[in-house]
Amino acid sequence: MQTERKSFWDRLLTIDRRWLYLALFVNIVVFLLLPLRLPAVVSGPVRKFYNAMERLQPGDMVMVSSNWSASTIAENQPQLEAVLRHLMRKKVRFTIMSVEAQARDLSLRLAQRLAKEYGYEYGRDWAHFGFYTDLIVAIKGMTNDLHDTVKQDVKGTPTRELPVLQGIQSLKDYKMVIDVTPSGTVPDWISYRPKNLIVLYCPTSVMAAEAYTFLDSGQIEGMLTGAKGAQEYEQLLGVVGLGTRFINGIQFSHVLIILTILVGNLALLMKRLAQEA
Amino acid sequence: MDWLQQFLPLNEGRLGVWIGVVCTLAIYSILYRENPFYRFFEHLYIGLAAGYSLGPLFADIIYKYWVDPLLKGEWYWAPVVPFGLYLYFIYNERYGWVSRIIIGLLIGASAGLFFQAFSSRYLPQLNSTLAKPLWITDANPDMVISGVINNWIFIIFLLAVLTYFTFSFEHRGAVKRVATVGRWFLMIGLGAMFGNTVMARMALLIGRIYYLLSDWLGIPVGGG
Numbered sequence: 062m063q064t065e066r067k068s069f070w071d072r073l074l075t076i077d078r079r080w081l082y083l084a085l086f087v088n089i090v091v092f093l094l095l096p097l098r099l100p101a102v103v104s105g106p107v108r109k110f111y112n113a114m115e116r117l118q119p120g121d122m123v124m125v126s127s128n129w130s131a132s133t134i135a136e137n138q139p140q141l142e143a144v145l146r147h148l149m150r151k152k153v154r155f156t157i158m159s160v161e162a163q164a165r166d167l168s169l170r171l172a173q174r175l176a177k178e179y180g181y182e183y184g185r186d187w188a189h190f191g192f193y194t195d196l197i198v199a200i201k202g203m204t205n206d207l208h209d210t211v212k213q214d215v216k217g218t219p220t221r222e223l224p225v226l227q228g229i230q231s232l233k234d235y236k237m238v239i240d241v242t243p244s245g246t247v248p249d250w251i252s253y254r255p256k257n258l259i260v261l262y263c264p265t266s267v268m269a270a271e272a273y274t275f276l277d278s279g280q281i282e283g284m285l286t287g288a289k290g291a292q293e294y295e296q297l298l299g300v301v302g303l304g305t306r307f308i309n310g311i312q313f314s315h316v317l318i319i320l321t322i323l324v325g326n327l328a329l330l331m332k333r334l335a336q337e338a
Numbered sequence: 339m340d341w342l343q344q345f346l347p348l349n350e351g352r353l354g355v356w357i358g359v360v361c362t363l364a365i366y367s368i369l370y371r372e373n374p375f376y377r378f379f380e381h382l383y384i385g386l387a388a389g390y391s392l393g394p395l396f397a398d399i400i401y402k403y404w405v406d407p408l409l410k411g412e413w414y415w416a417p418v419v420p421f422g423l424y425l426y427f428i429y430n431e432r433y434g435w436v437s438r439i440i441i442g443l444l445i446g447a448s449a450g451l452f453f454q455a456f457s458s459r460y461l462p463q464l465n466s467t468l469a470k471p472l473w474i475t476d477a478n479p480d481m482v483i484s485g486v487i488n489n490w491i492f493i494i495f496l497l498a499v500l501t502y503f504t505f506s507f508e509h510r511g512a513v514k515r516v517a518t519v520g521r522w523f524l525m526i527g528l529g530a531m532f533g534n535t536v537m538a539r540m541a542l543l544i545g546r547i548y549y550l551l552s553d554w555l556g557i558p559v560g561g562g
Contacts, residue, residue, distance in 0.1 A: 079369065079370060082369045085543075086547070089540075089543065089544055089547050090547060090551065093544065093547060093548065093551060093559045093560060094551070094557065094559065096560075098560070130387070131387075132542075133538075133542065134545055135541045135542045135543075135544060135545020135546070135548070136538060136541050136542070136545075162390060162391035162393070162394040162395065163387070163390060163391070165394050165398070166394075191394065191397075191398040191402075192394035192395070192397075192398040192399070193398070193399070194395070194399055197451060212402060212403070213402055215398070248455070248459055249455075251458065251459055252454060252455040252458045252459045253451075253454065253455070253458070265538050265541075266534040266535065266537040266538035266541065267531075267534055267535045267538040269534055270527070270530055270531040270534050271531075274463055275463075277463075277466060277492075278462045278463040278465070278466035278467075279462070279466065280459075280462055280463070286534070287534075287537060287538055287541055288541040288544075288545075289537065289541075301560075303548070305560060306548065306559050306560030307541060307544050307545070307548065307560070308560075309560060310540070310544040310547070310548075311537065311540055311541055311544060314540045314543075314544070315536070315537070315540065318536065318540075
């Protein structure tokens, strides 16, 4: 029996997808190991984010709403780390809260690590309010009376005894909220926050496209889009964090994907042309 | 042989890293083919994530807002949790009506919250859209030509997409052409969203590869 010989384009179109996975893996490993740091073009939303943070004064109060779990650690951890570094540099007081159970401990551990580096003392300079099941209830409660809503921090200390909350009665006494999240939590902050509260947003790349309407209307003042946004922000801060370390892998994996899309389409076109001929 | 001692799971920290590596490789083994190793770790991950959430739920919600006040003698909080548990009557045919009390409360609260959300979420967007300058005049001396072009693009896209979503009458003639353009604009928007999704997925993969290279193998990544 004679088998029909496959053309080069046919073979390209029937290539085992596992070879593509392997190519992607090798591509990422090679470009992660490359000791090359490509400079970022800082986008408008990241610049606005940075400028809003720069306007904070020492002693101002900021709420960090950290709502990510291990599944989006590669995007949200670089963002949160860069944001906390900036807050600590500016000597700004902050509190953290989470509506995601894993985020409670992930953000607590990250803040504790950075606090040691910047000499931030828990209770005096920052605090963690723990986990909440419903963000809307938490926002509305804290807007009315923060102490009656939160009651205790994550360590069980009554909030009225925390020096960091001296002079703070409700969310109205905060300057800003920074939402680091892979979920649709930012519309809740926009809708129910006190109107004096500036909203900054750190979504995963998936969520970023939906936020441009909020950016355009000024409901969000700035945004870091995923690990790429974190890299741009780290460049503005002058630090080398996870965003900077990931960016070679992100950029060159996209180059590979674009190339494979082009080759795939070319192969399809050539096959059609051959059939028509 | 110091490097070997640092590499092997001989202390708590390294043991955690090795467990993470086994989990990562097990989950990614699906890329080669379906296998029981992957299935086991998939179920393990889902179970761990669900189980993990019970700890913060009890410590930060049930204990803080119910058990602790009761222990302090605030007995008026006692009916709250049993009242909430009425929701589970939904599974009982005879007493299913009891769950409707809770469902009714939830629907009422959600409807009330939506009024506030609508005004503070969408009205500023409407206001921002209507306030976009389409010409440079004395009223907006700071406006630059690129901003005006941007605003025109925004308005054209908006009107075209809104036309596409107008189903009150049949799309014919000029309306049909505008709606078609609106559909193409939507495609561009969805393409941008998909591009972002690809970037997110790549970042997650890179995060795992970074873990293998840096945390497990100790290789400096991204120039150290």
